[in-house]
Amino acid sequence: MQNSPLELSLLSVILFLITAAIAPMLSSRQGLLIKLSFTFSSVSAFIAAMSGFMSVSAGTVDRITLLIGLPDLPFYLRLDPLSGFFAAIISLLGFFISIYSIGYVRAFIGHRSVTPLVVFYNLFMAGMLLVLLSDDAYFFMVSWELMAVSSFFLVCFEDDHAQNRRAGFLYLIMAHIGAVLILLSFGLMAGFANGFENFSGYTFSAMRYSHMPDVWATVAFLLAFFGFAMKAGVFPLHAWLPEAHPVAPSNVSALMSGVMLKTAIYGIIRVAFDLLHVSDWWWGGIVLIFGLISAVMGVLYALMQNDLKRLLAYSSVENIGLILVSIGLAMIFKSFNMGVLASLALMAALYHSFNHAMFKGLLFMGAGAVLHSTHQRNMESMGGLIHKMKWTAPLMLLGCLAASGLPPLNGFVSEWLTFQSFLLSPALPSSLLNLLIPLGAALVALTGALAARCYIKVYGVTFLGRWRGEHNTVIQEAGWAMRLGMIMAALACLALGVFPTFVIGWMDVIPEMLVEAKISTSANASGWLWLTPVAAERASYSAPLVFLGVLAIILAIYKAFRSKSMPVRRVPAWDCGLGGLTNRMQYSSTSFSMPTRRIYGFLFNIKETVKYGVNPYLPMFNNKFIYHLKIRDRIWHIFYKPFADASFWIARRVSRLQHGRIQIYLLYSFITLIILLVFA
C-alpha cells in the first residue's frame, strides 16, 4: 500500500458518493438495494477508518488541492492527526452501523421506499468526512451544509407524522443559525489573515499564521463556539436535539448522536487550539461553564424521560457537556502555558469523544433493536425483554455500564482522566480559579452519579422486571446483521476500557500538535498495565487488573459456593401476603425518577395532577386514580418562544408583499434594478 491516508479517505468519500448515486437505480429491488448499498457503505467506512488510524499513528500531515469549485477558489484538503482521529471515530462507528443497517433497514420494506434513506445515509457519511478533510473555510461550509441537509432528510425520513416534520424543521433552522455564526467567524478570521479586500485568506493555513487583535480574536472565538455549540446541542442551544434524534431511524440516530455531534467538537478544537491559539483563560472558562451546565441539565432531563430514544438523546447533551468540560480545562491550562496538564485535559476530551461515539452508538443500536421488536419507544410499556432478547440484553448492559462510567469499561477511563485534570488544577497560578474549579469537579461527579441512576432506569425498566405492555405481543430477537454491529461496538467499548495505555500512546500525537506537550511518556511510564497520567505517586489506574481481578474473584467464589447438590427452587415473588401481584404494580420509569423530580424539580416546569373517583361503598377510600404528569423545558419559554413568535410576526408583515399578481412581482424586479443602477 503506497497510498497516503488522505488519498485513502478521499477514496472512501468517492465510494460513498458513488453508492449514493447508484442507489436510485436499484430502487425497484429494495432487498437487494439494502444488502448491496450498506455492504458498500461499510467497506468505504472501513477504508476511511483505516486512513484515520494510519494518519494518527503516522502523525503526519497530508495536503491536496483540488482544482474544482469556483474559479480561483480551489478546495484545499488536509488530513492531520486531529482530523484523522475524528475521521477514525466517525468511520469506525459508521462501519458498525452500516453492518447493523443491513438488518435494521429491512424492517421498512413494504412500508415505504428505503431509497432516500440509502442515498442520504451515504451523503451524510461523505459530508461528515469532508468536514474533517477540508482545509479552507469555503469547502468547510460546503461540506457542513452537505452534512446538515442530508441529515435533515434522514430525520424526516418517516415524514407521515407531523411530529417528525416539525422536528426536522426545527433542526434545519437551528443548524442554519449555527452555520451563519460559523461563517461569520470564518469571515473575521479570513479578513484578518489577508485583508478584507481580497479573498485569499479563506484557507485555514492563512488563518493559522495570522495574528488577530485580541478583541477580534475573542469575537471570532465566541461566534465559532456558539455556532458549533448549536450543532453539538450544548444547553441551552439543545432544543432541536431531543426532537430530531428520536424521530430519525435508529441507525441514523446512532450516527447523529454518536458522531455527528463530534464534528462540532472537532470544529471547536480546531478553531480554539489550531486557528486562534487560545490566548485568554476566560475563553476556557466559558467553555467549561457551558459544558458543566449541559452535563448536569442533560442528565437531569434524561432522567425525566420515558421515551427510550429521547432519553438517549438527552444523555448525548450530557456527554457533549463532559467533553466540553475537559476542553475548557485544556484551554485554561493552555492559556497559562501548562503544556502537560493541557495535554492531559485534551486527552480526556478526545478519549471521551471516542468513548461516547462507541457506547452511544451501541445504545442507539440496542434501542433500535428494541424498537424493531416491540414497535414502540415508550419504556413504560416494556419490561422483561432480557428473557426474550438473549443477545441484545447483555450487549445493551455493556453499553449502560460504559455510559454510567463504571470500570473496567471505557466511559470510566475518560471520566477518570477528566477528574485527574481537575485534581491538578491547584497548580494554576490564579487563586480564584483554584477555588472555583473544584466546584466544577463536584458537578462532574454529580453528573456521573446521575448518569448511573439514569442507566439503571433504562436497563431496569426496559430489560428487567416483567412485561408491562399488552398481552400476546410477539417479541423477536434482532437478526444477525444487527447483532454483529452491536457486538463490534460492544467489543470496542471493552477494548477502549481495558487497554487505555495503548489508546493514549496512539493518540498522543494530537495534543503534541495542538499544545506542544504530550503525556504518553509519563502516562505509560510504568508499563502498559498501569495508567499513570502524571506520575505513579500522583495517581494510577490499571484497567486490565480491575477487569481480571473482578473476573477472577467472581469465578473463584462461583466455583467455591455454587453447589450442584442443592437445587434452586423458583417461587412467586413476595407479595406481602396480599396475593395477586400484577405487572402494573412494578416500579415504573415515572416512579423511578420521582426523587429526581422532587429534588431538582425547581429546574423544570412540572405539572402534576391526580384525579380520583369516590368509591360509593367505602367513601373513605378513593378509587380510580388518574395520575397526570407534564414536564416541560423551562428554556423553551424563556429562550425560544420569543424568537419563534417574533419571526412569525415578521413573516406575517413581510407576507403583505405577496399579492399573487404577476405584474406586481415584475414591478418589484424593476424597482430593484433601478435602485441597483442608481447606486452602482
Next chain:
Amino acid sequence: MINEAYPVFMESLQVIMVLVAAPLLVGWIRMLKCWSQGRTSAGIFQPFRDLSKLFIKETVLAENVSWIFTATPYIVFGATVLAGAIIPILSVDLPLSATADIIALVAIFAIARFFMALAATDIGTAFGGMGASREMMVSSLAEPAVLMSVFTVSLVSSSTSLSHMAHTLTSSPIVLRPSLAFAFLAFVLIAIAETGRIPVDNPSTHLELTMIHEAMILEYSGRHLALIEWSNMMKLFLFASLGIASFFPWGIAGADNIKMLPMALLALALKLALAGIFVVVIETVLAKMRVFRVPEFLGFAFLLATLGMLSHFILE
C-alpha cells in the same frame, strides 16, 4: 527472597483479614449496641454463625428473575474483595494498591451498587424498584461530597493514590490542618450514607416505607443472601479502614518492614474498635431521618468537604 515475597504475603494476608475481620467488626458493633440498650448480646461471633447458616440453606429464586439476579451476588462480592485488596489497611506497600487510586476505588464500589440496583429491578415488584431508586438517589447525592473530600485530601498529599497519601501523612511531621478535619467530618457523613447506617438507612428494618438497602435484597436467600450480607459487612469494614488509611494512618506498616506487622495489626484493631464505638454512639443518639431529609444531610457533607477545600487555600 524475603523482600520479593513480602508484598505478596502482605496482600494475601490483607485479603484474608478483610474477609474474616469484617464479620467481627459487625459482631462488635451489634454487641455494643445490645449493651447500650441493656440487652444480652449474642457474642462477637454471631455474624459468622449467621453467614454459615445462610450458606447451607436452600436458595430460592423469584419466578421472574434473570441471570442478572443470580450473577449479582458474585459480582458484588468480587468488587468488594477487590476493593479490600487495594486499600492500604495493613501496609502501605501492597502490590495491588496501585491498581486503583481513590477515584477508581469509589467507582469499584459503584459497580457493586449498580448491579445491586439492577438485581432489585429484576424481581418485578414495587419493593425492588423502590429500593433501587432510593439507593441511587442517596449515592448520587453523596457523589459530589465524595469528590470534594477526595479533592481536599489530595491537596495535602498532592496525590490520589491511597498508599501514597497514607505514606505522606505518616512520614511528615504532624501539622494541625483544618482542611483535613473538615474532610474527615465530611467523610464520616458520606460513610454513614454509603454503608446504609442510621440516620440515613436502618440496616435492621424491614418496614416497607423506610427501607432502602433491605428493599433491594428482599428476594435474596440462601448462599446469594450470604454473599450479599458478607460483602455488606466488608463494605462497612472497608469504609472504616478507608477513613483510617486516609486520616489516621499512624501505625500502618511501612514498606519492606515485617517487624512492624504486629504493631500494625494491633493499631488497626484498636482503631476499628474505636470506630465501632463511634458508630454505636451515633446510632443510639440519632433517629433515622425521612428520606427527603437525606439531601440536606448529604448537602451538609458537601458543605463540610468544600469548607475543607476552601480552608486549605485560605488558611494553610
Next chain:
Amino acid sequence: MNASFAAQINSILAAFILLTAFGLLVQRRVFGLLHIFAWQGLLLSISTAIVGYSAGLHHLYISAVLTLSLKVIVLPWILYVLIHRLKIHKEVEDMVNIPTTMLIGIALVIFSYHLTAPIRELSTLVTRSTLAVALATVMLGLLMMITRKKAVTQIIGFLAMENGLFFAATSATYGMPLVIEMGVALDILIAAFIFGIFFFQIRTTFDTLDLKAMEKLKEEE
C-alpha cells in the same frame, strides 16, 4: 507554644468559626441556634486570647474575657430567658431551600477570599489569612438575616455579624482599642435588651413573632 503552632491553632479556630457561621445558616431549631451561637462566641474568645498571646498584646486578654462573658454567657442567657418567656422554644422554622442557601454561602466565602486578597498581600500579621474568614462570617450573618423569617433568628444573625466584625478587627489589626471594644460590647448588651422589649411589643401587636406579619404595615394601595 511557639508562633507557628499558635498560628495553626488559630487557623483551626477560624475554620470552626466559619463552620459555626454555616451552622447558624442552616439550623432550624431555635435552641440549636442558641447553642451554635454560644460555641461561636467561645471559639472567638479562645482565638482572641491566642492572638493576644502570640502577639504579646495584653489588652486582647481583656477582650477575650469580655467576649467570653458577654457572648457565651450573658447574651445566650438573655435570649434563653426571652425564648422561654415568649414560649417559642419549640418552634421550628420552615426553610425550604437549605442546599441553595449553603451554595450561596460557599460563593460568599470565595467572594470574600477574592476581596481580601490585596489586604493579604500587604499585611504582615500572622493572622492575615483569617481575614477572609472574618469577612465571610459577616456576610453569612447578613445572609442569615435575609433568609430567616422569625424575629429571634434575625437577632442571632445580627449578633453573628457582630462576631464576624470583631474577628475581622482581631485578625486585621490585632483588635480595636479597648475603649471602642468596651463601647461596642455595651451597645450590644443594650441592643439585646431593646430587642427583648420589642419582641414583646411585636407579639402583642401581631400575636406572632413571624416577621411576615409586619408586611401588613405597608401603605394600602
